[in-house]
Amino acid sequence: MDKVPVILNPSAHSEKGKNSATEIRAMSGRIELIETSDIREVKEIARDIARRGGPALAVAGGDGTINAVISGLAGSETSLGIFPIGTMNLFARELKLPKKNLHGCWQVIEAGVTRKVDLFGVNDGIFVQVAGVGMDARIIEKTTWESKKKYGVLSYLMSALSVAGSEAPRLRVIPEGSEPLEGAFVLIGNGALYGRAFKMFRNASNDDGMLEVLVFEKQSRIDVIRYLLAVTMGRVEKASGVSYVRARALRVESDSEVPVQVDGELAGHTPVEFFALDHGLNVFVPAGQASRGTGSSV
Numbered sequence: 604m605d606k607v608p609v610i611l612n613p614s615a616h617s618e619k620g621k622n623s624a625t626e627i628r629a630m631s632g633r634i635e636l637i638e639t640s641d642i643r644e645v646k647e648i649a650r651d652i653a654r655r656g657g658p659a660l661a662v663a664g665g666d667g668t669i670n671a672v673i674s675g676l677a678g679s680e681t682s683l684g685i686f687p688i689g690t691m692n693l694f695a696r697e698l699k700l701p702k703k704n705l706h707g708c709w710q711v712i713e714a715g716v717t718r719k720v721d722l723f724g725v726n727d728g729i730f731v732q733v734a735g736v737g738m739d740a741r742i743i744e745k746t747t748w749e750s751k752k753k754y755g756v757l758s759y760l761m762s763a764l765s766v767a768g769s770e771a772p773r774l775r776v777i778p779e780g781s782e783p784l785e786g787a788f789v790l791i792g793n794g795a796l797y798g799r800a801f802k803m804f805r806n807a808s809n810d811d812g813m814l815e816v817l818v819f820e821k822q823s824r825i826d827v828i829r830y831l832l833a834v835t836m837g838r839v840e841k842a843s844g845v846s847y848v849r850a851r852a853l854r855v856e857s858d859s860e861v862p863v864q865v866d867g868e869l870a871g872h873t874p875v876e877f878f879a880l881d882h883g884l885n886v887f888v889p890a891g892q893a894s895r896g897t898g899s900s901v
């Protein structure tokens with residue numbers, strides 16, 4: 604049987620990455636581990652494998668590394684396997700891959716069941732799970748890895764408190780096919796999950812060609828707390844000061860430069876355009892996840 608290349612990008616600041624490398628290397632003689640900590644190289648290796656018509660490629664890393672690999676695979680028929688070894692692992696959770704079980708993830712790849720998921724373009728990059736303009740990008744910008752190492756998830760909360768208290772930018776959100784909206788920050792979902800614990804986009808399906816768009820009018824601390832309560836109660840799109848639209852594409856503009864995050868990594872500033880790509884991505888999924896929506900199994 605063919606070998607499966609596995610791109611591994613261990614976090615520069617974690618022991619977990621090193622242990623995962625050892626575990627994955629020992630897992631199967633079919634695994635060809637390619638280790639790199641250079642995110643541009645991650646994308647180039649993936650692009651090269653796709654160009655040569657490789658049937659499968661796996662990635663061991665966090666959501667940012669997974670995004671880089673998918674950027675390289677976009678437009679190809681190469682199927683992607685995932686070993687989630689990041690902090691959030693949003694895309695892996697969305698696909699219902701085994702949690703904290705790298706061997707289980709390998710079994711998913713070996714079983715060979717795939718599903719097609721939507722990919723969206725974001726300016727020059729791609730987007731597979733969640734993006735944000737404004738507040739959450741600012742929070743990521745303000746949270747240093749030193750702080751993350753010291754305080755864990757709390758570090759994001761500390762940044763959030765300071766960002767929520769600051770003056771809000773005015774964003775103009777222009778969804779394709781519906782009226783423009785205004786707000787302080789915007790969240791855009793392909794999948795349903797957001798952050799460590801939230802099901803932000805209740806109606807999301809990552810194979811219907813549509814993005815879920817939530818536009819938040821304000822970002823004072825009291826408003827943000829109100830929004831979060833609405834999220835935990837599963838009705839954020841109905842909360843006052845929140846607009847919800849679905850669109851195949853949208854543009855977000857502002858008078859000042861406002862940061863953008865894509866799959867948890869900073870990705871430039873406004874203006875930013877999100878648009879559906881014609882060609883989806885084949886991903887290896889557990890057998891029960893194969894036939895959702897218009898997805899197909901092989």
Ligand SMILES: [Mg+2]
Nearest residue numbers: 808809811813
């Ligand atoms: Mg969708």
